[in-house]
Amino acid sequence: MDRRLLLDLAVSAVALAGWFLVYGIARLVTRPASPAPAPATPELGSEPPAVVSLLVNRWSITEDAAESTLLDLAARGFVELRQPGNDPMQTTLHLPPAPPDDGGLRPYERRVLDRVRGLAVHGVVPLTALTFRDQAQAKAWNKRLRRQVVADARTAGLSRRRFGPAVTSLLVAAAVVAGVAVGLAVLHYGVWHQEDDNPGLAAGLVTFAALTAIAGASPGERDTALGREVAARWLGVRAWLRGHEQFDELPPASVAIWDRYLGYGAAVGATRLASAVLDLGMGDRTLVWSSFGGTWHRVRVRYPRVFARYGRTVPRLLLPAVISIAVGVFLLKVFGGSVDLVPSATDQVDRTLIFVADGIVAVALLSLVSGGYKLVRGLADLATERTITGEVLWVEVWRSTAQRDNRPSQPWLHYLAVDDGTGDRTTAWALPSQWAAGCHDGDAVTIRVRPWTRRVVSLSVVGQGRSRQLTEPVGSDDTDDLLPASGLRAGSGPAPSTRPAELFTPEEVGQALDLPVLPAERLDLPGPLAGAQFRSATDGQPVLMVQAVSGAPGRWVWRLHSRGQELPGIGDGAYASGEQVVMRVGDSTVVVRAVGDARGQTGHLPWLLTQGATRLSAGHDEATT
Structure with missing residues (x-):
């Protein structure tokens, strides 16, 4: 290997x-402390249990907070x-007729209370029915609760960002040196390899x-x-x-007897049984709570998996059956006359050929019987369609297309x-995925189904469930956004006019891509990037990604992406390349990329970029006046 190449690799390494x-030293120096417990004490402090959970777990949030x-x-x-029997799993939550004033509740306390109130039927909800039935919703709800708890702890001076401005500046400076x-x-x-570019x-x-x-x-x-200091005191309480x-x-x-001690016990990890019963995460899809009929009851759900007939349309069900019958008839016609169950031939070759013919006939009979069975059952399935009205318990992806290089x-x-x-x-029934976004757990629906294939052929929502009101936007929000505007923020995000989620409306995106879209969701992106x-x-899959960045990083992103076909008249500059368009307005760079089903439908992305440039320019004008 050339010594010059070794030198270049060594310098980079x-x-x-x-x-x-x-970076490792920074993490080591800023690792959370482990305070020594104060003497054991029954004195409770003023900190809420969720914040206490953060402190006693070395400034990390666990499920104990909720x-x-x-x-x-x-x-x-x-x-x-209330626990009606000996089993704590039968505990129910009841909303009191005259609750206390909730005006002083903290955001995360209100979040938990709103979930209870939103799911209650006639003021009652089973404790184990508080779990979620959608993984994304569970993550979004708990993520926001954690950030609200952290924001409260920061406001009280009990917590701070692990990497403050000084550490971040040091790492950025070191990144400059490494980059150079x-x-x-x-x-x-x-240079020495004589590269043209x-x-x-x-x-x-x-x-x-x-x-x-x-x-x-x-x-x-x-x-x-x-x-x-506060953590040490709470460790003494533990x-x-x-x-x-x-x-x-x-x-x-037992909270009725132990009062607030039980909640704080759960916060510090001293309540094994109560914490095991309580769960605000994902629920069990095989045993789901239902309020259909006006009372809460559990329903055990079976999810069919094995047979290929499940969810099949009529052509995809009957065509293989007809082909199977045709193959069976053809093979019987060709080899049926050669059947000899007790071959009398003495020649080994003849006996082998007879056995092969017998095997082919057996396969033909099996194909004929299988095809006939599927044909009869398929036609009967069409004739026995029925209509069902009930409450949606669970919606989940069952089958997907194979992943390919470009799709x-x-x-x-x-x-x-x-x-x-x-x-x-x-x-469970087999629901075509294009209808999945139209229903939500808890909704009352009327469906027309085919019993044998379990396929849903029509669906209409006749009543929206309570859990729809509790739906979380599956995006992200910064903990700093939850802090009061009193100088406690670690930094300021992009101006409202430059936030990617606000650059385009769903109607504009739908018009540009020629397909209906849902409202924008914020995305967690590394470093200075903001995304949506x-x-x-139709199917809930991403079709358009928007990224925005300002300042020096924005200039670097612009240099990397300002290639392809130039789009004059859009902002301070714009380019289109493949599935992506990019524009520059002031010190902000916006990158828009079509993904998923929207690939290949990029002809109107320049028009969409024009709409965003107008809003972005207006935002910059307001910021400078």
């Missing part, structure tokens, strides 16, 4: 290793917990952008002086609670579990 060494908040709400009279070193090494390689600048910028993104990604929270025999075996309903996997069939009130067991995506209203 040393630069990157040096940056990661600085669970302890629910118990604390019960202790304060906002809800009642890598860029010079690649530049040197391009020297990639040194691009390599340096990419290195800097990647390292800056890593530095900008939040590694969590860390302690403050006040936070360490020691006192653990000193009580059987405290960890108390059920949730991602797309769902074409969903599970749809419906409780029609006829029993405590049901089998639009999903298809």
Whole structure:
């Protein structure tokens, strides 16, 4: 290997290793403290249980935050917990007829209370019915709750960003050094290798952008002086609670006796049984709560998987059956006369041929019987269609298309579990995926189905469920956005006019892509990038990605993407390349990319870019006046 190449590789490796060494030291220095517990004490502080959970778990949020908040709400009279039998899993939540004033609740306390109120039927909801039936919704709800708790802790001076401005600035400065070193090494390689288009600048910028993104990604929270003091006191409370025999075996309903101690016990990890019963995460799809008929009851759901007939349309069901019958008839016609169950031939070759013919005839009979059975059952399935009205219990992707090089996997069939009130067991139906976005768990629906294939042939929502009102936008929001505007923010995000989610309306995107889309969702992107995506209203898959960045990073992004066909008259410059368009307005760069089913439908993206440029220009004009 050429020594010059070894030198360039060594310089790049040393630069990157040096940056990661600085990054590792920064993580080591800023790791959260482990305060020594104060003496055991029964004295409760003023901090809410969710914040206490953050402190005693070394400034990390666990599921105890939501669970302890629910118990604390019960202790304060906002809800009642009742256990009718010996099994804590039978505990129910009841809304009191005259609850206390909820005006002073913190955002995350209100979030938990709103979920209880939103799911309650006649003021009652089973405790285990608080779980979610959609993974994205569960993650979004818990993510926002965690950020609200962190924001509250920061406001109280009990927590702070693990990487503050000084550490972040140090890492960015180190990234500049590493980027320059890598860029010079690649530049040197391009010079002596006589590259026509020297990639040194691009390599340096990419290195800097990647390292800056890593530095900008939040590694969590860390302690403050006040936070360490408060955490030590609460660790003393935990020691006192653990000193009580059987405290960890108390059920949730015992909050009526133990008052707020049970909620704080859950926050500090001293309540094994109550924490095991409480769950605000994903539910069990095989045992789902239903309120159809006006009372809560559990329904056991079976999800068919094995047979290929499930969810099939009439052509895809009957055509293979007809082909199977035709193949069977043909083989019988050709080889049927050669059947000899007790061959009398003495020649080994003749006996072998007879056995082969017998095998072919057996296969033909099997094909004929199988095809006939499928044909009869398929026709009977068409003749026995029936209509069902019930409550949606669960909606989940069942089958998807195969992933290809230029096309991602797309769902074409969903599970749809419906409780029609006829029993405590049901089998999920096969719902075409284009209808899946139109119904939600808890909705009352009327469906027309085919029993044998389990296929839904029509669906109409006759009543929207309570859980629709609790739907979380599946995007992201920054913890800093939840802090009061009193100088506690770690930094300011993009101006409202430059936020990607606000650049285009769903109607404009739908018109540009020639397909209906849902409202924009914010995305978590590394470093200084802000992002949003639009999903298809038909199957919920992403069809358009929007990214925006300002300042120096925006100039670098513009340099990387300003190629392809120039689009005059849009902002301060615009280009189109393949599935992507990019524009520059002031110090902001916006990149728009068509994905999924929208690929190939990019002819109107320049028009869409014009709409965004108008809003972006207006936002910049307002910011300068």
